[in-house]
Each structure stands twice: as structure tokens, then as C-alpha cells.
Amino acid sequence: MCTMIVEKAKVAGSARGAKGWFKLDQVNVSYDHPSNAQFDHAVNLDFVNGAAGLDARVAVELSPESARSLMRAIDAALNRGVAEAGLESGE
Amino acid sequence: MWNQRRTDEFEGMAAEVVTISGHGGDAVSAYLARPAGDGPHPGVVLVHHMPGWDELYREFTRRMADHGFAAICPNLYERFGHGTPEDVAAHARSEGGVADEVAVADFEAAREYLSAQSYCTGKVGIMGTCSGGRHAYLAACLTDGFGAVVDLWGGNVVMPAERLSEKQPTAPIDYTAQLSAPLLGLFGNDDSSPSPEEVDQHEEALKEHGKSYEFHRYDGAGHGFWYYDRPAYRQEQAMDAWNRTIAFFQAHLG
Numbered sequence: 215m216c217t218m219i220v221e222k223a224k225v226a227g228s229a230r231g232a233k234g235w236f237k238l239d240q241v242n243v244s245y246d247h248p249s250n251a252q253f254d255h256a257v258n259l260d261f262v263n264g265a266a267g268l269d270a271r272v273a274v275e276l277s278p279e280s281a282r283s284l285m286r287a288i289d290a291a292l293n294r295g296v297a298e299a300g301l302e303s304g305e
Numbered sequence: 306m307w308n309q310r311r312t313d314e315f316e317g318m319a320a321e322v323v324t325i326s327g328h329g330g331d332a333v334s335a336y337l338a339r340p341a342g343d344g345p346h347p348g349v350v351l352v353h354h355m356p357g358w359d360e361l362y363r364e365f366t367r368r369m370a371d372h373g374f375a376a377i378c379p380n381l382y383e384r385f386g387h388g389t390p391e392d393v394a395a396h397a398r399s400e401g402g403v404a405d406e407v408a409v410a411d412f413e414a415a416r417e418y419l420s421a422q423s424y425c426t427g428k429v430g431i432m433g434t435c436s437g438g439r440h441a442y443l444a445a446c447l448t449d450g451f452g453a454v455v456d457l458w459g460g461n462v463v464m465p466a467e468r469l470s471e472k473q474p475t476a477p478i479d480y481t482a483q484l485s486a487p488l489l490g491l492f493g494n495d496d497s498s499p500s501p502e503e504v505d506q507h508e509e510a511l512k513e514h515g516k517s518y519e520f521h522r523y524d525g526a527g528h529g530f531w532y533y534d535r536p537a538y539r540q541e542q543a544m545d546a547w548n549r550t551i552a553f554f555q556a557h558l559g
Contacts, residue, residue: 216355216436216460217498218402242399247355247435247529249391252536254528260395268388268396 217255220244229261229272236270239263248275257281306548317341318370320363325379325418328410335379335415336363338370344424347558350415350451351378352433352440354529355402357394358382361534372551374558375425379415381408381440402436404472405443412444416451428452428558430486432550434531435460439477445488446480453557455489455550458528460498463506481510487517489553491546493526493539521549 221243228235241261248256257280261272276284295301310316320338327333336358340346349369353362358380369376384407385397397403412431420427430453433441438459445454461468464476488511492504499507504522511518523530523546529537531546 216402218355218398220399220401222399240399242395244398246398249356249394254537258395260399262395262399268386268392271392271395273391273395 217244217246219246225261231270231272233269236263236266239265245278249273251275251277253277306551307544315341316371318367320367320370323377323418325377325411325414327379327383327414328407331384333379333383333411333414334358335377335418336366337375337377338363338367339375339424340370340373342424344375345426346373346375346424347452347554348375348377348416348419348425348427348429349554349558350412350419350429350431350441350444351376352408352412352431352437352444353378353381354433354435354437355394355398357390357397359390359394361532368547369551369554374554375419375422377415377419379411381411401470401472405440405474408440409444409447412440413448413450416448420450426558430454430554430558432457432554434458435529438462442484442488443477443480445486446477446483449485451486453489453554454484454486455491455553457491457531457546457550458493458496458499460496460528462499463503478507478510481507481516482514484511484514484516487553487557488519489549490518490520491549492520492522493528493530493542494522494524495527498528519553521546 223241225238227238229238244258256275259274263270296303323337324332325335362378366376366378381403382393382397416429419425419429431441431451432455434457438456442456445451462477523542526539526542530539531543
């Protein structure tokens with residue numbers, strides 16, 4: 215089905231797309247049909263800059279299990295940053 | 306029927322992007338394909354799926370033209386900007402998709418465009434897959450100009466209250482009393498939306514309101530079994546469904 219399930223996160227950072235690096239302002243996270251990954255549904259991450267045109271997008275399509283694995287890895291890296299590199303916890 | 310054209314039969318086709326006046330007078334691009342010659346031919350409006358106004362739908366549009374229909378496929382994502390179909394669809398999804406009211410007005414505009422052409426008989430059907438199946442059904446309920454409708458695995462025809470939104474304020478099944486055209490529904494039994502139970506609910510509503518319909522449900526197929534570019538493709542079921550779709554339109558629009 216077309217779920218149209220989307221969550222949005224405002225972000226700061228950069229992504230490297232088809233035309234090189236661009237600044238990011240948002241990540242759209244959906245659980246819906248992927249364009250390329252071989253699943254009926256996937257966790258689709260669109261790293262975008264709304265002001266830079268529709269092609270300012272880096273697309274990642276993950277299985278739900280992969281998405282959870284990525285979440286754990288991000289969380290672990292942040293926790294290590296706090297413990298080992300002086301990152302403020304942000305909590 | 307597939308592959309039944311005689312080898313000594315003339316064939317030709319014209320295909321191009323045209324502009325129609327859609328919801329609110331918006332200029333909306335539409336892919337138009339029609340058999341060569343004066344016709345007149347019955348018409349079909351094709352409603353693209355969530356992945357957008359893409360190469361697959363241009364092929365589908367040409368296929369309908371190849372089988373004798375003046376076929377038109379409006380770009381439902383026109384208002385989300387232009388780029389590759391994937392980039393546009395991703396942006397449309399992030400904005401919650403197209404409002405039902407806008408979509409139905411665009412289909413009506415596409416129907417009127419076809420009807421006004423000398424090569425069209427004025428008898429026009431509508432078909433769509435996935436979200437497009439839902440949209441096609443909605444259009445056949447909320448307007449009365451379509452002569453036949455084909456809903457291919459349209460999800461969210463049955464919608465619980467918590468799934469309704471500003472853009473989708475009413476479940477299409479609730480408009481069933483207003484359905485103004487004979488309906489062909491084609492579904493995969495392994496689909497989760499519409500699930501077989503939701504297809505049952507839809508069928509009950511059609512019976513309750515005395516509507517003309519045919520439902521065919523395929524074992525061994527899930528959602529999107531026409532899409533040869535996706536792992537969901539199921540050759541046997543897809544070919545049967547194409548033949549049923551074309552035969553249905555020929556019977557009701559011919």
C-alpha cells in the first residue's frame with residue numbers, strides 16, 4: 215500500500231548528492247514503497263534541502279531491521295562521543 | 306487482448322505531453338497517447354501511482370493507446386515541482402501527497418480534455434493502480450462523467466477514522482452509493498492494503514448499493530503485481546489482469 219507515513223527532522227549538516235555536496239535542512243523519514251530497494255515497504259530516508267531544488271536529495275532505502283540497526287549505531291556513536299570526546303549529552 | 310493484432314493491420318500512434326486546466330485552473334501536464342487516424346476512439350484516464358508520473362505510467366498510457374483508446378495520464382504531482390519522477394514523488398510524499406479534491410478535479414479535467422477532441426467518442430473510462438486505484442474509484446463516485454472504472458489494488462478505499470486527514474477527509478467506500486460507473490476491481494490475495502478482508506468490505510458495500518461490479522482476486526500475487534520493474538511482479542496474474550482491463554473498457558466504452 216501507499217502508506218504516506220512520513221516523519222520529518224530539521225537538521226544541520228551536509229550531504230553529497232549527484233551534483234556534489236550541499237547543505238541539509240531536513241531529513242524526511244517514511245515507511246512506504248521504496249523506489250529501488252527490493253522490498254514492498256522500506257524505511258526511506260530523504261536527506262534534502264528544500265531551497266536547493268528537488269534534486270538536492272540523497273535517498274537511502276533500508277529494511278526495517280536495517281533502519282533499527284542504524285538507529286542503534288547512531289545512538290552508540292553519540293554515546294561514545296559523550297563518554298570519550300567531550301560531546302554534550304544533549305539530553 | 307494481448308498480441309492479437311493482425312500482422313497486415315495498419316498501426317500508428319501519437320504520443321506527447323499536453324497541458325490541461327486542472328483543479329483551480331492550474332496548468333497541469335498530461336501524457337497523451339492515441340491511435341493514429343481520425344478515430345473516434347473511446348478514452349481512458351490513467352491515474353499514476355505513488356511513485357509518480359513515471360516511465361511505467363507512460364508505457365501504460367501507450368499500451369492503452371495501442372489497444373485502441375485515446376489515453377491520458379495527468380501529472381498529479383504537478384504542483385510539487387519538476388525533476389526526476391523519484392525526486393518529485395519523494396517531495397510529494399513529504400508534503401502528504403495530493404488532496405483528494407485536487408486529484409478528482411484533475412481527472413475530471415483530463416476527461417473533459419479527451420471528450421473535447423474530435424478523435425474521441427466522448428465515452429471515457431478511468432483506471433489506476435495502488436493510490437491511483439483508490440483515486441480512480443473516488444473519481445467515479447464524485448463525478449458522473451466516466452463510463453467505466455478499473456481499480457487495481459487501490460489501498461485505503463476502506464479507511465479507519467484515524468487514517469483520515471485534511472487531504473483525505475472521507476474514506477472512498479463511504480461514497481459507494483454515488484458510484485456512477487461499472488467497476489472492475491483486481492486484487493492480489495497476498496496484499497495487505499487492500500487486505501482480502503477490506504476487499505470483502507468493499508464488495509459488501511457495492512452489493513448493498515446495487516452497483517455493477519466485477520472483482521477478481523489473484524492467488525500468488527500481492528500489491529503491485531503489474532510492476533515488472535519491482536519484485537512484486539507476477540507474470541501470469543499481470544497478463545490476465547491486463548486482458549481483463551482492456552476487455553472491460555472495450556465492453557463498456559466501445
